[in-house]
Every structure is written in structure tokens, then in C-alpha cells.
Amino acid sequence: MNRKIEKVPPGGWKLIKHSLSKMIVWFADHNVRTMYSIDWRSRYSKFRNRETGLKRLRKKVDIYGEQASTVEIYDKATGQLIEKYIRGEKKEI
Numbered sequence: 001m002n003r004k005i006e007k008v009p010p011g012g013w014k015l016i017k018h019s020l021s022k023m024i025v026w027f028a029d030h031n032v033r034t035m036y037s038i039d040w041r042s043r044y045s046k047f048r049n050r051e052t053g054l055k056r057l058r059k060k061v062d063i064y065g066e067q068a069s070t071v072e073i074y075d076k077a078t079g080q081l082i083e084k085y086i087r088g089e090k091k092e093i
Contacts, residue, residue, distance in 0.1 A: 005046045012043030019076060020050045023057045026070040035060065036076075054082070061085050 009018070019036035026032050037053025054073070061071050071085040084091045 006048060008044050008046060013040050013045070013048070018048070019053065020048060021053050021057065021073055021082065022076050023060065023071060023073045025060075025064060025068045027064075027067055028069045058083075061088065064088070 015036050015038065018039075020039045021037040023035045023037070024032065025035065035057065037050075037057055039048040039050060039053035041047075041052070057073055061068070064071070065088040068085070069087060072081055073083040074080065075082055081093055084093050
């Protein structure tokens, strides 16, 4: 496993500022919610792992299921769409 030790910012990792991915959820009742990935194990962890964050976001997709009409997961650095779900089913992009 290729891990790069990162310098932990003072006060630890911050959710919106240091997340590697974000998820936008459009609910069936027309509410919209943005969530950010937690790519670290603890606030002062020396490693950020994109796959850890994506796994946690996918878990949320499973929890919302049919309640979410559309879910899109983006790379925060590039803005590129990583995954898309419609009514809990993963769609090809």
C-alpha cells in the first residue's frame, strides 16, 4: 500500500476544507443536501485515504436508498463526477 504521510494542519483536519470528495443528494421531497467525505481515521491522522471517504459516502447512499432521487459524488479538487446513483442504483457515467 502506497501511503504518503501528510502534515496535519494545526487543530486537525477540517471537514469541508480538507475533504477529498463531496456528495450532493437530491431527495424525492425536493430537498438538497451536500455532504463531504471523511478521508481520515481521526482528526489528527497522518494519512488521508480517498477510498475510506468514498466507502463512507457509499454507506450513506445505501441508508438513503429510495428517499434520494439522485446522488452524485464529485472529486473536490477537479470537480469531476466520480459516481452517480438514481433511486439507490449506481449508474454508469
